[in-house]
Amino acid sequence: MKKVVAIIGSLRKDSIHRQIFDHYKNLAKEQFELIEGEIKDFPLYSQDYTEFPSSVNLLGSQLEQASGVIFFTPEYNYSIPGGLKNALDWLSRLENKPLDSLAASIIGASPGKVGTARMQYHLRQVGVFLNLNFMNRPEVMISESFEKIKDGKIQDEATVKFLEKHAQSFQAFLN
Numbered sequence: 088m089k090k091v092v093a094i095i096g097s098l099r100k101d102s103i104h105r106q107i108f109d110h111y112k113n114l115a116k117e118q119f120e121l122i123e124g125e126i127k128d129f130p131l132y133s134q135d136y137t138e139f140p141s142s143v144n145l146l147g148s149q150l151e152q153a154s155g156v157i158f159f160t161p162e163y164n165y166s167i168p169g170g171l172k173n174a175l176d177w178l179s180r181l182e183n184k185p186l187d188s189l190a191a192s193i194i195g196a197s198p199g200k201v202g203t204a205r206m207q208y209h210l211r212q213v214g215v216f217l218n219l220n221f222m223n224r225p226e227v228m229i230s231e232s233f234e235k236i237k238d239g240k241i242q243d244e245a246t247v248k249f250l251e252k253h254a255q256s257f258q259a260f261l262n
């Protein structure tokens with residue numbers, strides 16, 4: 088079975104995106120194995136570093152062995168959360184370029200109506216330089232997240248069905 092790395096763009100423990108990841112991991116289990124890639128221990132990137140921290144090397148090797156990556160991430164101030172952008176900056180400097188040509192997708196949820204769309208197009212733009220291979224459709228932009236996701240569960244049946252469809256599409260997209 089193919090492996091896919093999940094990178095969660097929110098670092099807080101009660102993150103809605105972590106709850107979506109937990110649910111998605113289970114609903115996609117027939118399609119691929121989803122493993123979490125941790126970014127919380129990445130230091131702030133500086134070109135002064137002469138070697139890579141172990142947290143960066145670990146995620147780099149998980150990505151290298153994976154067939155794809157899914158970003159479960161909120162929108163912060165209309166863009167990519169700083170922790171996630173920092174992680175991408177680190178990963179982009181690894182010699183083996185683990186993100187190059189890797190199949191990628193984004194799952195985002197927000198309390199408002201726009202469902203992280205602005206962040207998603209910024210992330211796709213960064214993916215051009217990284218040569219990430221983003222799946223165009225389906226786009227997963229979950230609106231009104233606090234009504235749909237409660238007590239660690241996705242309560243909204245339409246959202247669950249849509250995520251199932253996403254998992255099938257991403258499986259077909261992996262090569």
Ligand SMILES: Cc1cc2nc3c(=O)[nH]c(=O)nc-3n(C[C@H](O)[C@H](O)[C@H](O)COP(=O)(O)O)c2cc1C
Pocket residue numbers: 097098099101102103104105161162163164165166196197198199201202203232
């Ligand atoms: C620093 C910060 C900036 C935010 N900016 C946005 C934003 O631009 N658009 C939006 O829809 N929600 C924004 N939010 C609200 C988040 O969408 C909401 O808190 C979300 O649940 C965060 O994801 P998490 O639950 O996985 O941590 C922001 C939240 C924080 C903490």
